[in-house]
Amino acid sequence: MVKVLILTATAGSGHNAAAKSLDKYYKDNYKDVDSLVIDIFKPDHRIIAFVINELHFFLLKIFPSLMRLSYRLNDKKKINYKINVAKTTGLRAKRRIQRIIKEFKPDAIVSTHPFALGLVSYLKEKETIDCKTYYVVTDYCLLPDSENAYNMDKVFTSCKEINNDLVKKGVPKKILLSTGIPVDDKYENYKEELIDYDEIEVNPDLFTILLMNGGQGIGHNYEIIKELGELKKEIQIISINGSNRKAKNNIDKYIRKNQDLKVKIINKGFSDNIFQYMQVSDLYIGKAGGISTTECIKIGLPILIPEKPPFHEIYNVDFLVKNGYAIYIKSMKNLKKDIEGFLRNKKILEDIKVAQSKFEYHDSAKKICSYIYKNSAE
Numbered sequence: 001m002v003k004v005l006i007l008t009a010t011a012g013s014g015h016n017a018a019a020k021s022l023d024k025y026y027k028d029n030y031k032d033v034d035s036l037v038i039d040i041f042k043p044d045h046r047i048i049a050f051v052i053n054e055l056h057f058f059l060l061k062i063f064p065s066l067m068r069l070s071y072r073l074n075d076k077k078k079i080n081y082k083i084n085v086a087k088t089t090g091l092r093a094k095r096r097i098q099r100i101i102k103e104f105k106p107d108a109i110v111s112t113h114p115f116a117l118g119l120v121s122y123l124k125e126k127e128t129i130d131c132k133t134y135y136v137v138t139d140y141c142l143l144p145d146s147e148n149a150y151n152m153d154k155v156f157t158s159c160k161e162i163n164n165d166l167v168k169k170g171v172p173k174k175i176l177l178s179t180g181i182p183v184d185d186k187y188e189n190y191k192e193e194l195i196d197y198d199e200i201e202v203n204p205d206l207f208t209i210l211l212m213n214g215g216q217g218i219g220h221n222y223e224i225i226k227e228l229g230e231l232k233k234e235i236q237i238i239s240i241n242g243s244n245r246k247a248k249n250n251i252d253k254y255i256r257k258n259q260d261l262k263v264k265i266i267n268k269g270f271s272d273n274i275f276q277y278m279q280v281s282d283l284y285i286g287k288a289g290g291i292s293t294t295e296c297i298k299i300g301l302p303i304l305i306p307e308k309p310p311f312h313e314i315y316n317v318d319f320l321v322k323n324g325y326a327i328y329i330k331s332m333k334n335l336k337k338d339i340e341g342f343l344r345n346k347k348i349l350e351d352i353k354v355a356q357s358k359f360e361y362h363d364s365a366k367k368i369c370s371y372i373y374k375n376s377a378e
Contacts, residue, residue, distance in 0.1 A: 180361025
């Protein structure tokens, strides 16, 4: 039995989603693998987890420019393997993770978050672990303190474009393998399925926009709804607000006050039907996170990113736009005009779908899990 310990951390759901996709792939396809996903800060360090998560999103919401500046400064700082933010933060969970490692006895440890990477890198430096160690990059850019990956056995990168950046950070080229970002297998093996449109309240005959830009109190769902609500075209918008109750409530009020809208609005908080909503949509408007945009690319859903995205996601935007997978608009004032343009000229979105069909990173979870299994079962 090969044991694989997958470490993630609070602050950003994409890292957790990547960890879960690897765990799910092992459980669905390997009878001789025992995989375990652990958030390094939970449950023993719930206060730290809460502070990190809440502070992270508070700063993104209130001081987005400051966060972008701090990211750029961190990215340019002198490489320091011994002391950096990710390593110092991750070490808060050292005792607990050491206890789990001692009890679980993993053959491989996989990190999907920089804090987890920092901790594992430190433990490896101190020679307190003797198993294989891996890092999975979950964005189309480098997060701060990526130099901590220098002593991993293998680093699975999101795309070959970031490999040179990792080398500049001191990560050996020989340990880099461009597999793509792991997502749930249903996106990898996407096939159009019969959808119960009544169950998800969607009209299959209308142009449909999936709006996912409001989770964790961040985003512009309400502002986008108000802007697009003025359209004189019959379209429908599925607004997924996540934990942003303020946006959800404001949109509900907007719908009640504007009963004569031509635009149909389906307003949700959290939803378990994201995959189905993506299947029935013609356009995704939302954050430029590595996981969500990869899911869109896999199923051929054109992406539109409004205004300046938070934090490091502006670098994801560069990758997505450069390859033709997405459109980026710098001002929300242009949004209504752009949507009207898409409705008049369907070739714009069709061209994005064609570009997405040429995406080269497929079966990422399968490739990562297979590599770890083969090299840890030796």
